[in-house]
Amino acid sequence: MRGNPEGHELVGPGTLGGVLTLLANEPGRWTPIAGGTELMVAHAAGRLDARNLVSLWGIPDLRFIRVLGDSIAIGAGCTFRDLRMDASISADFPLLAQAAGWIGSIANQSRATLGGNLVNGSPAADSSPVLLAYDAEVEIISTRGTRRVPYAEFHIGYKCNVLAADELLYAVHLPRRFAKHKQYLRKVGTRRAMAIAKVALAGRALIEQGLVREIRLGAASVAAYPTRLYRAEDSICGRRITPESIRAARAAAMAEIVPIDDIRSTAEYRRVVMANLVQEFLSGLADAGNASNPVLAQWNTAESEAAKDAILPCCGARRWADAMIAARPIAGEQELHVAADRAWDAMEEADWMEAFACHPRIGERGTSNSTAQTAAWSNQEQASTAAAAEKVLAQLAEENARYENLFGFTYIVSATGKSAEEMLAILHRRLANDRASELREAADQQRTIMHIRLRKWLAQ
Amino acid sequence: MSTGWPAIELRVNGTHHSICVPPMKRLLDVLREDLGLTGTKEGCGEGECGSCSVRVDGELVNSCMVPVLQAQGASIETVEGLAVKGELHPLQKAFLECGGAQCGICTPGMLMAASHLLAQNPHPSLAEIREALGGNLCRCTGFIRIFDSVLAAAAANLNARQQQDTHAR
Numbered sequence: 001m002r003g004n005p006e007g008h009e010l011v012g013p014g015t016l017g018g019v020l021t022l023l024a025n026e027p028g029r030w031t032p033i034a035g036g037t038e039l040m041v042a043h044a045a046g047r048l049d050a051r052n053l054v055s056l057w058g059i060p061d062l063r064f065i066r067v068l069g070d071s072i073a074i075g076a077g078c079t080f081r082d083l084r085m086d087a088s089i090s091a092d093f094p095l096l097a098q099a100a101g102w103i104g105s106i107a108n109q110s111r112a113t114l115g116g117n118l119v120n121g122s123p124a125a126d127s128s129p130v131l132l133a134y135d136a137e138v139e140i141i142s143t144r145g146t147r148r149v150p151y152a153e154f155h156i157g158y159k160c161n162v163l164a165a166d167e168l169l170y171a172v173h174l175p176r177r178f179a180k181h182k183q184y185l186r187k188v189g190t191r192r193a194m195a196i197a198k199v200a201l202a203g204r205a206l207i208e209q210g211l212v213r214e215i216r217l218g219a220a221s222v223a224a225y226p227t228r229l230y231r232a233e234d235s236i237c238g239r240r241i242t243p244e245s246i247r248a249a250r251a252a253a254m255a256e257i258v259p260i261d262d263i264r265s266t267a268e269y270r271r272v273v274m275a276n277l278v279q280e281f282l283s284g285l286a287d288a289g290n291a292s293n294p295v296l297a298q299w300n301t302a303e304s305e306a307a308k309d310a311i312l313p314c315c316g317a318r319r320w321a322d323a324m325i326a327a328r329p330i331a332g333e334q335e336l337h338v339a340a341d342r343a344w345d346a347m348e349e350a351d352w353m354e355a356f357a358c359h360p361r362i363g364e365r366g367t368s369n370s371t372a373q374t375a376a377w378s379n380q381e382q383a384s385t386a387a388a389a390e391k392v393l394a395q396l397a398e399e400n401a402r403y404e405n406l407f408g409f410t411y412i413v414s415a416t417g418k419s420a421e422e423m424l425a426i427l428h429r430r431l432a433n434d435r436a437s438e439l440r441e442a443a444d445q446q447r448t449i450m451h452i453r454l455r456k457w458l459a460q
Numbered sequence: 461m462s463t464g465w466p467a468i469e470l471r472v473n474g475t476h477h478s479i480c481v482p483p484m485k486r487l488l489d490v491l492r493e494d495l496g497l498t499g500t501k502e503g504c505g506e507g508e509c510g511s512c513s514v515r516v517d518g519e520l521v522n523s524c525m526v527p528v529l530q531a532q533g534a535s536i537e538t539v540e541g542l543a544v545k546g547e548l549h550p551l552q553k554a555f556l557e558c559g560g561a562q563c564g565i566c567t568p569g570m571l572m573a574a575s576h577l578l579a580q581n582p583h584p585s586l587a588e589i590r591e592a593l594g595g596n597l598c599r600c601t602g603f604i605r606i607f608d609s610v611l612a613a614a615a616a617n618l619n620a621r622q623q624q625d626t627h628a629r
Contacts, residue, residue, distance in 0.1 A: 002486075002505050003484075003486070005481070005483075005484040005486070005489075005527075006482050008482070008484040009483075009484075010482075010483040010527055010529050012483075012529050012530070012532070033527070036525045036526060036527060036530065037507055037525055040486065040524065040525040040526070040527065041505075041506040041507060041525070043484065043527075044486065044505040044506060044524060045505075053484065053527075055527070055529060055530055057530040058530065081519070105594050105596070106520050106576070106592055106594070107507070107510060107520045107521050107522045107573070107595050108507055108522070108595060110519040110520055110521055111519075111521050111522070111525060111526070194508055194594065194595060
């Protein structure tokens with residue numbers, strides 16, 4: 001035997017009214033215990049502080065799932081098995097059914113309750129990200145009556161919530177309006193069963209005319225309590241899903257979360273993985289709007305060498321092309337751009353030089369390193385120079401030479417849509433850069449060119 | 461100290477018991493200490509390992525996490541209830557034949573989790589078996605022989621049923 005059962009009182013009034021009366025008569029004295037999957041661990045270890053416990057198990061008034069027209073009400077005493085087995089939850093709130101299946105094991109799911117999970121308030125709680133994504137409201141009950149609070153405002157600190165001493169979590173309400181919303185859930189842990197989340201993210205978004213009309217991101221294990229990623233939501237709401245907006249959302253998420261180092265993971269790992277999950281969700285949203293691209297579909301299954309030859313002209317650096325091959329299969333256009341960015345981020349100076357060398361000097365045609373495809377794209381990009389005045393071209397040639405002397409590589413600028421005069425002006429300005437800043441600027445221009453070329457490649 | 465506590469009624473493997481124990485005493489400890497049913501093992505004591513798995517009113521639970529008051533009036537099945545009149549349960553036979561048991565500590569919990577699975581799903585896939593036993597840890601077998609045992613028991617059930625059907629005709 002472990003723990004000290006004689007040291008604790010446990011009563012079971014058997015009815016909701018009986019429990020509430022007990023809580024009202026002696027506020028603060030009684031600790032509710034539902035399925036016991038949290039408190040019994042402390043009990044066995046001899047560190048259960050609560051001396052007087054009141055059982056919520058087997059109270060029918062707390063264990064119900066009711067579909068009420070435009071919402072669903074889930075009693076706080078429902079077990080995760082109840083949630084998994086309920087057809088209306090699986091249909092309208094698939095992420096909740098999925099999260100319920102991730103909790104502990106079958107034996108834990110048959111005891112652990114939704115209310116217990118929320119009141120316990122672990123930052124890693126499996127049901128919390130989903131409830132945040134679904135705009136859940138919690139209904140709180142006492143002998144004084146009931147009140148409702150948005151779930152996003154329920155937790156107010158590490159294992160602290162808004163419940164008063166005489167109050168009980170009664171039900172969770174979810175609006176039934178997400179049929180057209182894209183939904184996402186991912187838990188990162190050490191194994192599928194039993195593992196507590198290192199990081200988890202639930203997402204829901206409504207996409208209309210290519211714009212993110214509404215988005216929710218609910219996260220676990222990245223703060224003192226489960227939390228929405230408000231800043232990441234704001235950064236993307238109303239915008240199109242593009243590599244740029246995904247980068248902005250990643251940055252916003254990383255800036256707003258406050259993960260910690262603990263036995264399960266490190267703060268730094270959690271920060272990066274959370275950003276990756278945000279990116280994965282958003283990339284999937286973009287792909288959902290695209291028909292699968294035939295060029296991409298063929299490329300995904302092509303032999304490595306052929307696939308490398310096909311994508312290399314979009315950038316020019318062979319290590320970049322290798323990274324793209326390794327990222328296959330790539331599901332859609334947005335994911336392709338994200339993968340290309342990620343691959344470009346990992347490049348070093350030698351790779352940049354290799355990519356730069358594939359471009360003809362602005363105002364010239366062809367380089368020794370260019371393939372037929374590269375030359376054709378360069379011609380399109382620099383079309384404006386064909387019509388440029390001799391004087392401007394002469395100046396470009398002169399300044400190009402100065403630039404190469406100074407920095408040791410070709411002047412790279414995304415030429416699409418720019419006149420020869422504009423490119424000359426930019427060249428003047430950049431000649432004032434120090435080499436390190438200029439390298440960064442050139443690499444950034446190369447990135448822009450890469451994205452333009454990827455679009456052209458897919459449109460072939 | 462066993463007097464003074466209100467009586468708790470339990471039905472364990474079909475036998476009715478009325479016991480006076482502290483209501484926060486774990487069902488696991490009541491089974492082992494008060495009812496002498498030591499087949500149910502304690503592993504971690506915190507719901508992680510499944511060694512103490514029993515069925516309560518048809519649900520699989522970790523008996524280390526159930527205060528006995530919450531089992532008031534319940535019908536409980538433990539590993540001792542699997543064999544009927546000395547005849548081993550098909551799962552027990554399969555564990556013996558397939559090498560599904562080694563040191564034996566996890567075995568009662570494995571058997572209960574597996575019997576819970578087969579009660580709901582007589583012919584589970586390997587993936588379903590893995591999920592059903594996901595909360596039961598074994599440090600000896602590497603699990604594969606346990607999964608094989610459950611598959612074999614399910615197949616034996618199927619054969620037995622087919623034979624019954626043949627006899628019935």
